[in-house]
Amino acid sequence: MENKEIADRLLALLTDVAPDIDPATVVPELRLSDQFDFDSMDTLHFAIAISREFGIDVAERDYAQLASLAGACGYVQSKLAARG
Amino acid sequence: MRIDFRMPALGADMESGTLTQWLKKPGERVRRGDAVAVVETTKGLIDIEAFDDGVLEELVAQPGATVPVGAVLARIASDSASAVPAGLPAAPERPPAPTSPPSASPAVPSTAAAPGAVASRRRISPAARRRAHELSIDLASVAGRGPEGLVRLEDVERLAEPALQKPQRTGMRATIGAAMARSKREIPHYYLAHSVDFSAARDWLSGFNASVPVDERLIDGVLLIKAVARAVSEIEGFNGHFLDGQFQRSEAVHVGAAIALRGGGLVAPALLDANHKDVKTLMREFSDLVTRVRGGHMRSSELASATITVTNLGSEAVELLFPVINPPQVAIVGAGAIAERPWVRDGVLCVRPALTLTLAGDHRVTDGRAGSRFLRRIGELLADPAKL
Numbered sequence: 001m002e003n004k005e006i007a008d009r010l011l012a013l014l015t016d017v018a019p020d021i022d023p024a025t026v027v028p029e030l031r032l033s034d035q036f037d038f039d040s041m042d043t044l045h046f047a048i049a050i051s052r053e054f055g056i057d058v059a060e061r062d063y064a065q066l067a068s069l070a071g072a073c074g075y076v077q078s079k080l081a082a083r084g
Numbered sequence: 085m086r087i088d089f090r091m092p093a094l095g096a097d098m099e100s101g102t103l104t105q106w107l108k109k110p111g112e113r114v115r116r117g118d119a120v121a122v123v124e125t126t127k128g129l130i131d132i133e134a135f136d137d138g139v140l141e142e143l144v145a146q147p148g149a150t151v152p153v154g155a156v157l158a159r160i161a162s163d164s165a166s167a168v169p170a171g172l173p174a175a176p177e178r179p180p181a182p183t184s185p186p187s188a189s190p191a192v193p194s195t196a197a198a199p200g201a202v203a204s205r206r207r208i209s210p211a212a213r214r215r216a217h218e219l220s221i222d223l224a225s226v227a228g229r230g231p232e233g234l235v236r237l238e239d240v241e242r243l244a245e246p247a248l249q250k251p252q253r254t255g256m257r258a259t260i261g262a263a264m265a266r267s268k269r270e271i272p273h274y275y276l277a278h279s280v281d282f283s284a285a286r287d288w289l290s291g292f293n294a295s296v297p298v299d300e301r302l303i304d305g306v307l308l309i310k311a312v313a314r315a316v317s318e319i320e321g322f323n324g325h326f327l328d329g330q331f332q333r334s335e336a337v338h339v340g341a342a343i344a345l346r347g348g349g350l351v352a353p354a355l356l357d358a359n360h361k362d363v364k365t366l367m368r369e370f371s372d373l374v375t376r377v378r379g380g381h382m383r384s385s386e387l388a389s390a391t392i393t394v395t396n397l398g399s400e401a402v403e404l405l406f407p408v409i410n411p412p413q414v415a416i417v418g419a420g421a422i423a424e425r426p427w428v429r430d431g432v433l434c435v436r437p438a439l440t441l442t443l444a445g446d447h448r449v450t451d452g453r454a455g456s457r458f459l460r461r462i463g464e465l466l467a468d469p470a471k472l
Contacts, residue, residue, distance in 0.1 A: 018346070018378065019209045019210075019211075019234070019236075019378075019379055020209060020210050020211045020345075020346050020347075020378050020379070021211075021346065022211065022236075022237045022238060023238075024238060033400050036346050037344055037346050037347075039344070039398045039399075040303045040304065040305065040398060040399060041303060041305070041370070041371060041374045044298075044301060044303055044371075045371070045375070047298055048298050048299045051298045051299075057298070058298055059294075060290065060293045060294065060301065
């Protein structure tokens with residue numbers, strides 16, 4: 001899957017999880033907690049959405065990698081690559 | 085008997101609300117806990133629930149009207165001879181049974197008698213609604229381009245580009261300010277702090293979460309809510325309301341969970357009967373509550389009925405907070421960030437994930453000794469999470 005497609009799908013998931021976020025304002029490299037006051041419930045909802053969308057298991061210890069959109073993108077890429 | 089369905093007080097300082105939409109039409113049967121109307125307050129859109137079974141007879145207020153607290157919204161022919169007046173805040177002992185979340189678009193047709201009074205619910209994001217209000221834009225004129233016609237912030241802004249301003253939650257900020265000023269004016273607060281070793285809770289959570297699918301996992305905050313619910317049901321003086329010059333204890337434990345809204349502001353709707361629910365049930369309800377609060381769909385029973393509040397600053401916050409009691413409640417428990425700290429255990433210095441709990445108590449009802457017992461009990465319960 002192309003990086004751009006993963007990034008687009010993650011942005012859509014993010015705004016599903018947090019519809020009060022304006023997607024145009026998301027800076028991929030910034031932490032979601034700093035940009036949008038993301039908390040542990042948001043992170044869990046984001047992890048659930050990623051797990052369903054991409055069919056990958058998101059372990060709790062991996063949540064830290066979902067802290068930013070760019071981080072989440074790299075994480076999903078690596079999980080998909082590992083799956084082959 | 086015929087009862088009035090009134091605008092409820094959804095918070096200590098609410099004076100009025102704007103009726104946005106009727107979800108039922110005259111002649112329709114309503115059951116206790118059914119959402120009957122949607123009201124906009126400074127806390128967002130609130131589903132106002134019926135407090136008894138009956139038939140909706142007459143709609144008194146029309147959508148768009150600003151209605152004072154206590155004024156009649158509609159009349160209901162109640163099935164019960166001893167009906168509780170509908171629309172009044174739930175007595176803490178008797179909230180409506182929690183219902184499943186309202187569907188996004190209940191098929192409720194308009195009526196000829198009140199054109200437009202009952203319409204299918206249009207999905208509008210809270211950010212879009214807020215911005216439209218700020219910019220004085222009629223939402224009916226905004227085409228929703230999100231999923232299923234959702235009106236998003238950008239849809240509103242597209243229509244109003246010349247007039248764009250930074251959003252301000254002035255209404256909610258004023259409401260919080262008024263409630264907290266009243267609290268500080270009227271309630272003689274005392275404050276206690278107690279640090280607890282969170283490693284047992286952490287270990288238990290990690291084990292549990294590793295054993296279940298991602299959508300059944302728990303978060304730290306839900307263990308805290310359950311521990312507070314258990315402790316407050318065991319130790320007198322912290323669960324209830326201070327009304328008419330005296331403390332009125334509540335048998336039911338409805339834990340208000342302070343939920344921050346993005347961009348500022350917070351609300352603290354209740355998890356009803358939290359002491360009687362297991363952590364998995366509480367987690368499902370908490371997750372649903374957070375989603376609905378941020379999506380702008382709280383229920384009146386959740387807003388009016390909390391008997392104690394928990395405020396949890398989250399994992400990236402500071403270690404200690406001094407919360408302000410939400411009147412008419414008499415206690416609030418605060419949780420700082422869970423962080424690794426030096427800890428002495430059995431005479432050995434080690435590093436542990438630690439959590440500092442704080443209590444703001446009301447000196448009209450309790451004092452530090454009772455407060456200390458309460459906080460310590462929460463710590464004991466968190467040390468044995470499997471039994472929560």
